[in-house]
Every structure is written in structure tokens, then in C-alpha cells.
Amino acid sequence: MDALEYLRSLGGVARTAALLRAGASKREVAALAALGVKPARGIIALPDCNPDYLFALVHNGLLTCGSAARAHGLWIRDVPLRRHLAVAHSRVTVFTAHRTLRFPAHGTLPIASLEDTVLHALGCLPLSEAVSMAECAIRGGQVDRGMLEDLLRGPRSARARRALSLATATAESQPEVEARLLFVARGWRVQVQARIPGVGRVDLLIEGLVIVEIDGHAFHADRAAFVEDRRRQNEALRQGYPTLRYPPEVVWRDPDRLLRDVEELLRIWGPRRFGG
Known part of the structure; x- marks a missing residue:
């Protein structure tokens, strides 16, 4: 060796x-x-050396929650500045402590299991980050939703249960999760990865009317994809489904604009489509 x-x-x-x-x-x-x-x-x-691994070993803990998200390949927009460690001791001054471990840790690295990482995130992180991590893990088949639900039945797990209930396991990206949560919080009916005849699958369909697509960095990687996208958008409009497209940065940095745009299209197109 x-x-x-x-x-x-x-x-x-x-x-x-x-x-x-x-x-x-x-x-x-x-x-x-x-x-x-x-x-x-x-x-x-x-x-x-990896500074996160060093920090975990020095403090005799395991990286978990948002601090272990990327190590497990889970969606997260902002890794917490204050590290999150699973520890047995109570001498906490420079990190956020999690003291419940239910599964064996990583075999060689100071990282909590994926299951514990998701469980900790559900009860700790801001809603959009918690849901994003759970969504990614469940969608990828890395963790079982039923198992998470069983472990979150206690009276202290209400926050985690609510976050888990918002994970649909259908999103294809973290920005899509965040956009959906914005729309749900506004009280709108949201269909994820909805299929429209002649158009195909769309990221989000709001109130059965407005299509919202969240474009990734690989959007329109070739000419054929560009042409097909324009066909789909024109066909959607012909059928009465106006389409809004956004890069992830708008979802993250200007959510009010996103909500205003959708609200305006619902107001303008609703009467045309449904009467009134």
C-alpha cells in the first residue's frame, strides 16, 4: 500500500x-x-487536506446535514457557513451539533450516512434546502420515503415531517424544487413534470394554465434541441398555455419577479381560458 x-x-x-x-x-x-x-x-x-474533513476529525464528529450534502451528491444551493457535525459530546462552540445517529457512518471518511444526513437536514435546514436534499435522495432511490416517515413519527419531528411531505420525488433540479415551493406557498395548484398532449412534459404547470420551465446550464446544447423547444413553446401557446422560462439565478435571487410574472399571466389568461 x-x-x-x-x-x-x-x-x-x-x-x-x-x-x-x-x-x-x-x-x-x-x-x-x-x-x-x-x-x-x-x-x-x-x-x-480537505478542510471540512479536518474540522470533523479535530472535533471528533461526522459531517452531516448541509455540510455533508455535496459529499453524498445531494442537491443544496448554499452549504451552511457554520459546519454541521454529528457528535456524542456536548462541548459545542463553533459548529451546529446533531446528536442522533441511526445508521453506520461512511466507512473511511468522517461523514454521517446519507440517511442520517437527510434526517438531520429535514429537521434543521431552511425549508427549501431541506426539501431539496430529501427530494434528491428519494428521487435517486438512495433513501426510502417510508423509512424516513417511520423515523419521524415522534412529537419533536413535526418540522421534519412537514418538509418531507413537500418532497414529491419528481423534480429534476434544485431550482425546480425551490420554484415549486414558492408557488405552493402562494396557494397555487402546482403540477410537477406535467404532460400536455402535443407539447410533452413541462417542469411546472400552475393552476392548470401557466407553464414554468427552469433552464439548466446545458439548455439548448445543440440546434435540434433549440428547434424542438421552440416547437413545444409555440404549440403550448396555441393550446392556451403561456410559457415562462427562467435560469436558476432568477429563482434564487429574484423570486418576487417570478411570482409577479406568474400572477400576471394567471390574471390575463385565466378569463380567456376558463371564461369569466
Whole structure:
């Protein structure tokens, strides 16, 4: 085993005991210590190590909640500035602590399980981030909704249950989740990934009338996609479905504009479509 490469595979930081268990000799561990620093007793860190992993090991915890979202490939817009750790101790001053772990942690990295990460997020993060993480995990088949529901039956889990109830497992991106939550909060009926004959599937259909599409960075990657998109949009309009398109930045930075635009189209097109 190449001890240096193994340490790099761990993000450049590890406990000496973990290196020894993996097969590194005491001499190799000493050589690694000479290459880096020892930020705490029993921990070796290379100068370019992962700072989140280092923080977790120094504080004898596991990254979880929003701090572990990207490690698990879960949707999150803003990783919390204050790190979230699962810890057994109560000496908390510089991070947000989570003290319940129900599943085995990652085998080699200081990261809580995906299941615990989602459970912690549901009861902790702002609604849009909590729903986005749960939506991604459930949609990807990484976690079972029924299992989450069973574990959130307690009286202290009301907030988490509400967030979970808003995860539809149908969205294709985090901005789409956030836009849907904006519309639901306004009291509008929202259909996700609705199918319209002759048009196909659309991201969001508001009050059975207004189509909202959230375009990703790969939008119109080629000419054929551009032509097809214009056909779909024209056909939707011909059938009486006006379409609004937005990049993620509008959802994140100017949600009031998004709501105003939809509200105006509902006001203008509602009487035309439904009478009145």
C-alpha cells in the first residue's frame, strides 16, 4: 500500500489509527507526519487536506446535514457557513451539533450516512434546502420515503415531517424544487413534470394554465434541441398555455419577479381560458 496515496484518498487527513488499520507501518505513518502537520493528537493532515474533513476529525464528529450534502451528491444551493457535525459530546462552540445517529457512518471518511444526513437536514435546514436534499435522495432511490416517515413519527419531528411531505420525488433540479415551493406557498395548484398532449412534459404547470420551465446550464446544447423547444413553446401557446422560462439565478435571487410574472399571466389568461 502507498501510504501517501491512501492518505490523499481520505482527503489528505486521517487518524493515525486509521492509517495503521489500513496497513501502513509505523515508519510510514511517521513519514506522513513529517510531510504534513498534526493539528490534534492522533491526526495527520497534509497542507492541502480537505478542510471540512479536518474540522470533523479535530472535533471528533461526522459531517452531516448541509455540510455533508455535496459529499453524498445531494442537491443544496448554499452549504451552511457554520459546519454541521454529528457528535456524542456536548462541548459545542463553533459548529451546529446533531446528536442522533441511526445508521453506520461512511466507512473511511468522517461523514454521517446519507440517511442520517437527510434526517438531520429535514429537521434543521431552511425549508427549501431541506426539501431539496430529501427530494434528491428519494428521487435517486438512495433513501426510502417510508423509512424516513417511520423515523419521524415522534412529537419533536413535526418540522421534519412537514418538509418531507413537500418532497414529491419528481423534480429534476434544485431550482425546480425551490420554484415549486414558492408557488405552493402562494396557494397555487402546482403540477410537477406535467404532460400536455402535443407539447410533452413541462417542469411546472400552475393552476392548470401557466407553464414554468427552469433552464439548466446545458439548455439548448445543440440546434435540434433549440428547434424542438421552440416547437413545444409555440404549440403550448396555441393550446392556451403561456410559457415562462427562467435560469436558476432568477429563482434564487429574484423570486418576487417570478411570482409577479406568474400572477400576471394567471390574471390575463385565466378569463380567456376558463371564461369569466
